[in-house]
Amino acid sequence: MSDPIRTRCDSGILEVTLDRPKANAIDLATSRLMGETFKAFRDDPALRVAIVTGAGDRFFCAGWDLKAAADGDAVDGDYGCGGFGGIQELPGLNKPLIAAVNGMAVGGGFELALSCDLILASHTASFALPEIRAGTLADAASIKLPKRMPFHVAMELLFTGRFMDAEEAHRWGIVNEVVEPGKLLDRAWELARLLANGPPLVFAAIKEVVRETEDMRAQDALSRVGKRQFPTVDRLYDSEDQLEGSRAFAEKRDPVWKGR
Structure with a gap:
């Protein structure tokens, strides 16, 4: 099997691509690997900025891997040093993080994007918290989302699990910028270079x-x-x-x- 994440570094910038077909869902092993990757980023003084994105053009990240859960991954298992997705609970992560959301950011995938400092999205991106339909809690989103957008809109998303497209996410201030799909990574790197040259x-x-x-x-x-x-x-x-x-x-x- 291929590695679940791909990385590349250039000029102080680390790009981390989640690559787990078909939906870039995260199992425990992938979460631990992401945690080690972002821990190394945190501790390397030569690295200034990180970009987080997903492979393909349909999914940024579908969140928790339910197939892995069915095979024995416990929802309260060992996510690694950074918590789910490697960045939500990583202490001392004091460098800029940019999410380049290339497709659907669902459940924990939406929460992964919310853990970044800046969010860029393609016009084809969308966001949802469908945990309510599975009778479970979107824990990180329940804590963060009502502080990032109007309370009543956040509660609607949490209560209904509906999808929010990129334009609506931008309107509510969740997304910094919406760009054409083919230009998403170029724009993320442009912004990352600006930050990498900062203090x-x-x-x-x-x-x-x-x-x-x-x-x-x-x-x-x-x-x-x-x-x-x-x-x-x-x-x-x-x-x-x-x-x-x-x-x-x-x-x-x-x-x-x-x-x-």
Whole structure:
């Protein structure tokens, strides 16, 4: 059997393609492999940005592999170090992630896209949470989706399991941009190159602050940032890159970020 994921690296960018015909569904072994892949991405200072996509043009990811479940994969089994799909629960993943949704993002596939920082979708993409029809819980989506779009629309999607096309997802702010199918990866790489040339220590600080202050009062969050109580913020404020940004601005030139 071929590998369930394919990767390629170029200029600090990692592309991860889920490739499990016919629907790019994720079983326990694939989830663990994805976790190790994204853990290596997290820990490699040469890698700045990751793109997540699916093989083919019909499915981005169909979520949990029900056939594997029927063969013995437990729904509460070992998903690996990053949780389901490798990124939902991976600690310290402070680098930008881009989802390039090329087809149907269903159940856990939708949740995989929601775990990324930016979502691009082809015009043929669609999103659904059909867990309700199987009498089970879309757990990550139940936590994340009502915070990402109007509450009543999120609840409708969770309660009915209906499909939402790319244009509607864009209208509600779930998708950053909708592009022609043949241009999806090119656009994802264009955006990834832009981010790869940005300041990695600032990206890390942004991600940690956004993640850790989600349920904090604004004043408490600002106090923690001001007191440098987040490791990424403390590192940033003492970094060479912090000085480089100021110098580049004063000298009217592009900064050269070193990530230190």
